[in-house]
Amino acid sequence: xNKNHPEVxxxxxxxxxxxxxxxxSTSWWDIRKYxxxxxxxxxxxxxxxxxxxxxxxxxxxxxxxxxxxxxxxxIWRKESNESPLLxxxxxxxxxxxxxxxxxxxxxxxxxxxxxxxxxxxxDKLKEQGCENxxxxxxxxxYAGATTAxxxxxxxxxxxxxxxxxxxxxxxxxxxxxxxxxxxVNSIEKKIKEINWKPDLIISSYHGIPKSYxxxxxxxxxxxxxxxxxxxxxxxxxxxxxxxxxxxxxxxWLTPYTDKTLETLPGKGVQNxxxx
Numbered sequence: 001x002n003k004n005h006p007e008v009x010x011x012x013x014x015x016x017x018x019x020x021x022x023x024x025s026t027s028w029w030d031i032r033k034y035x036x037x038x039x040x041x042x043x044x045x046x047x048x049x050x051x052x053x054x055x056x057x058x059x060x061x062x063x064x065x066x067x068x069x070x071x072x073x074x075i076w077r078k079e080s081n082e083s084p085l086l087x088x089x090x091x092x093x094x095x096x097x098x099x100x101x102x103x104x105x106x107x108x109x110x111x112x113x114x115x116x117x118x119x120x121x122x123d124k125l126k127e128q129g130c131e132n133x134x135x136x137x138x139x140x141x142y143a144g145a146t147t148a149x150x151x152x153x154x155x156x157x158x159x160x161x162x163x164x165x166x167x168x169x170x171x172x173x174x175x176x177x178x179x180x181x182x183x184v185n186s187i188e189k190k191i192k193e194i195n196w197k198p199d200l201i202i203s204s205y206h207g208i209p210k211s212y213x214x215x216x217x218x219x220x221x222x223x224x225x226x227x228x229x230x231x232x233x234x235x236x237x238x239x240x241x242x243x244x245x246x247x248x249x250x251x252w253l254t255p256y257t258d259k260t261l262e263t264l265p266g267k268g269v270q271n272x273x274x275x
Contacts, residue, residue, distance in 0.1 A: 009129030014106050014165070016121055017093050018150050019138045021113030022083040026072045031065040038113045043149035046212065086111075089138070106130060112150050119157040126165060135169040140179055141222035142172035143208055174222040180229045187234055187275060198237055198273035200264065203227045207243035207252040220253050
């Protein structure tokens, strides 16, 4: 080898866990920065971009940061000055690295919105000698507004690399046995911890606009599949699928979690477990 040739690290595989994202702090400006990046994503908000940017910048980014900051302050981890999502995602990556990491495999994490960015962590893995990178979006059920936008950002980052690593993406794992087993185990563990028996279990998934589903997004089908597989293993108590966190006036996936909860007392449901 030419002694003047710069050292090149190679031969490793990187595993990159990618979660939604988090603001850097609970300050108004950091919350605004995070919301602007998140709500400017065309995968998340599929409306006329010109009209949406006016609404976003004149109204939402003027008034929403204060309300969002108030909510974040309630859950913010003061001891480490970070959001719970950042804390737990880092721990996930660390524990996975303890299990599979070695001199040939490196596990790291990134956020789709905010920090650490996908580009920064891809660059870091590349610098560490990762010629192969496995992308694991932490969304069991694929959706355009989650997994697909992660892929978009990964591809954008690779476009700037002269020497690109090979890439493998895990798009969904809603029916993987190990995932379903983990959900069932968590249900059984929680029921043992409480001193009452649930009449019903609600499996509440984050919703998406119904129009996204009508255009071909498979998210609802994957959610229903996960619930069905849980019910096949856990038969002691009925498990029902609902969807939460709708935003704006348009119709979202139903049944809505909040509307479902309002009807349960009339059906005799007094004890409820939500996952």
